[in-house]
Amino acid sequence: SSAVAFDHEVTEITSEYLENHPLLRAMAGRTHIPLQPKVLDLPDPTWFTQKLDHFNPLENRTFSQRVVIDDQFWSPGNPIFIFLDGEAPMTFFGFQEVTPFYWAKQFNAMYISLEHRYYGESLPFLQFTADNMKYLSSQQALADAAYFIDQHNQTIDNPGPWVVFGCSYSGALSSWFRAKYPNSVIASVAPSGPVFANSNFTQYFGQFETSCELIGYDSCVSAVQTGVSDISQLLSTPSGISQLEETFNTCKPINTTDTPNWFFELVLMEQVGGSDQMDNAPDWPLNATCDIMTSSTDYVANWAATFGNSSSCNAFSQTEWIKLSSLPIPNSNRAWFWQKCTEFGFFKPSYEGTSIFWGDIPVDPMLGWCEQIFGVPGLVPDTEWTNTFYGGYDLKATNVLFTNGLLDPWHNLSINEATNDGNVQAVTYQAGHCATMDLPYPDDPPSLVIARQEIDDFLTEVLQ
Template identity: 35%
Template sequence: MTNPRALIPLMILILALDLGSGTTLGGRRRRGGGLLSPPRRPEGTELPEDQWFLQKLNHFDPTDGRTWKQRYFTNASFYRPGGPVFLMIGGEGPANPVWLVEGSWIEYAKRLNAYLFQLEHRFYGKSHPTEDASVENLAYLSSEQALADLATFTVAMQEEHDLKENKWIAFGGSYPGSLAAWYRLKYPHLVHGSVATSAPVVAQINFKEYLEVVRDALATVNEKCDEAVKEATRQLNMLLLHRVGWQSITKRFKLCSPLDGQNKKDVANLFSILTENLEDVVQYNRDNRDFEGVKGTNITIDTLCDIMLDESRGPAVTRYAAINSLVLEIHEEECLDHTYDSMIKELRATNWENNTDIGGRSWIYQTCTEFGFYQSSDSLNQPFGNEFPVSFFIQQCQDIYGEKFNLDLLKEGVKRTNTLYGGKDLKVTRVVFPNGSIDPWHALGITDNLSPEATAIFINGTAHCANMYPEATDDPPQLLHAREQVFNHIQKWLQE
C-alpha cells in the first residue's frame, strides 16, 4: 500500500474538522490537524442518515448558476422550541454522523435544548461539487467558498425548520475551528457565537514551530527522550553515507523497496514519515483514536519515550525503527512505502471513486494556495534532523498540481488569507478559543485573550481538540474545567 506520509501538512473543525474521520492522507499519513472520531457511541443509538442540500458551486459569480449536492446531518432529539442551534463545521475529511450523538457538544445540547446540524466541507467525504478533483475544478475549493456554503446552508435551514429567531452557535476543531472563528467574523448576522477549538488562525508557509512543540512534549515525559531521538537521527544520517547503511535502513524500517540514499526526495520523504510517527502520537496524545486497538492499549508520548529510552533494545536507531514497526502493525501494513514518486502518483489521481487519498489531494491543494502549514525540519531546536526543509513541501505543490503552484503563488495566497481574516488580530466577539499545551497547532492559534469577548482557554497537558471529545474517566481536572468553561461561554452568549 502506498504511504504518502510526507504529504504537505495540512493542517491539519462551526465543529469543523475533518470531523469524523480525521484526515488520513494516504493510508496513515496525517500531516494536518483533523479531529478524530469519538471512540464509541451509546449502545443502541441510531446514527442520522445522509441528507443533501442543493448548494451553489461558485458563490462569488452571480452569473454562474451551477449547483451540487452537499451532505449534512441533523439531530433534533434534544431540541425544545426557542433553544439554540448548534452547527458543526466539516473539515478536511468525511463528516461522521457519530458526532451527532457523541462529543462534549452533545452534553451542551442536552443542557440547552439545542438543534444540531453538521455540514460536510466541499471536496471532502461525499460532498463532490465537480465531476472530479482536477486542478481546474479545485479552483472552487477555498475557505471563502466553504464559509459561503455555511452561510447559504444556515439561511436555508432557518427557513426550512423555522429557526430564524434562534441563536446559532458554531463549533469547529482544527481547520474547521478556524472556519468557526472566521464564520463569526464574516457572517456575524448568521452565527451568534463560535467555539474555535485548536484553530490555526494564522496562515504560515514554514511552520517550523510544530516540531519544537513536539520536542517540548517529549521532554515533559523525560528530557532524555528528546536526546534519544536526536541520537537516532544522527545514526540514521551515518547509515546514509554508504550502501551497506542503505540496506540496513531498508531492513530495520521494513521499507517496501530498497532505499537509494542518493535520491534526496526519497530520503526526505522517509525522514518526514519517521518524524510523523512521533508527531501523530504527540498531537493526539491520549485522544489518539487512530492508534487504538493494539493489544488493548493506546500509544502515548509515554509509550514512545519508553521505547526510545530502553537501551536493551539496541542502539537508538533500532529503537526508532521499533516505533515504526509498531505503527506499521497498528495500521496493518506489512511494509513502508517511502518513495516520493509513489506518493506523488497517488496525489495526482483526480477521480472520486475508489480513491483512498482524494481527501489528501484536496487538502494539500488548500495548503498550496491558502495556508502553507508545512511542518518542516528547518528549526534547529528539534531532534528530527534537517532532511525535509520547507522547499521539500513546495516542490510537492508543483509536482502534484503543476509548475505554477510555486513559492510565489503560495506567498500571495498566505498573504491573502491573513489579510482576509486578520491572523491573530481577529476582530471578533462571542468566540472562545480552546487550545492544548502539547498540541503543536497551538503555535498558530489564539492562546491569550484578544478581548473580553474573544477569549482563550489554554489547557495545560492536553492535546489536539481534547475538549471536544466525550468525557473519559481519566480526563485531568483542567480538561474537565475547560469543557465547563466552554459551556459557560455559550450559556452567557445565549443571554445576550
C-alpha cells in the same frame, strides 16, 4: 479509477485506497488520527442543495452537500448548534462531536453537522482536476454555512440563536465564521483552530521536545536525539542504508532520487514527532510512542517499531507519493493538499536548531510539490492573502472562545490568550488537539476538565 504499478504489485486505485494509504495520510498529517471512530448515534444524513460558487452571480450550478440534523431536544425558539466538519468525511468527526452534542442536549438545542465541500460525499465533481478544485476554499466553505443557515431558518418555526463549532481547521473556520458572518451566529467555539497561515511551520516538530518535557518524559528526548544521529550515520554508507531498508522494511530502496534522504527522514519525523498532536485520552499516543522509543538501547529498531509490526512493507518513496497524490480521484488527502497549496501552507520543515530531529528538511521542495501534484505552474500558497483576509492572530470578532492543547503543535498557529479587549477568549489545557470536543475520560488532566467547563460557562453566558 485506474491501475498503477504500486511497489511490487498492481493495485486498483480507488478513493478509499487513497484515503487510507499510510504514506498519503502521513504526508497530509494524519498518521496519529484515528481513521473513523464512531461514537455518536446521530440520525442518517440528508442532502442539501448547495451553490457551487457563492461569489459569481452568473454561476448557477449546485451540488449535494451532506448534513446531519438532530432536533430531538429542540423546540421552537431554542438555540441551534452547527458543527462545521473539516478536512475529512463527516463520519470521521463523530469522536470530536461528543461534547458539542452533549451541550446541544443540555441547552435543548437542535444539533447540525455540515460536511465540508470536497470531502466525504459532498463532492461538486467526481474528478479532482485542478480546474475542478478551484471552488475548494475556506471562503466558499464559510459561504456554504451561511447559505445553509439562511435556508434552514426558512424551513423551521421560530429558529433560535445559532452557535458554530468546529475542530482543528474547522475550528479556525468556526472563528472566521463568527467574524465574517456575525449576523448568522451569536457565538463561536473554536477548538485548536490554526488561524495563522504559515508555509514554514517549523514549530510543528519544534514542539516535540517541549511536549515531552511537559509530560515529564525527558528520556524520550534523548532517545530521539540518539536515534536521529544513529540514522544519519547509517544513511552515510551503503551498508548502513541496507541496514535501514531492512530495519524499516522499506518497499523500495532509499537514498535515491526516488526517495531522497530528507524525505525518508520527514516520514520518520511525522511518525514520532507528530505523536504529541493527538496526545489525548484514552490512547495518549505521545506517551505510547515514547514508551517504544525508550524500550531498548537500539534506538533505530525502536523507531522502526513505532510503525507497528504489519506484514506489509513501509512506503517511503517520494516519487510514488507524488504519483498517487496527482491522481484526480476524490480523496481527502488530495483535497487538503489543495487547500495547503492555495491558502494555508502548513508545511513542516526542520532546520538546524528548530527541532531535535534532522536539520536538513527544507521547505522549498515542499512548495514544489504543489506544482507537481496539481500541474499548475508556479502554484504556491498565498498565506499573506489568507492572513490579510482573516486577520491571523489578530481576529476581529466578538463572542469567540478558542481552546488549545499545550501538547498540540498546532496551538502555535492559534490564539491562546484573550485578545480584542476580551471579545476573543482563550483557554489552554495540558493535552492534545481538540480534546475539549472528545468524550471525557477519568484520566483527563484537571486543566482539560476546566477547559470543557469554560465552554459550558461561555455557552450559558451567550445564550442567556
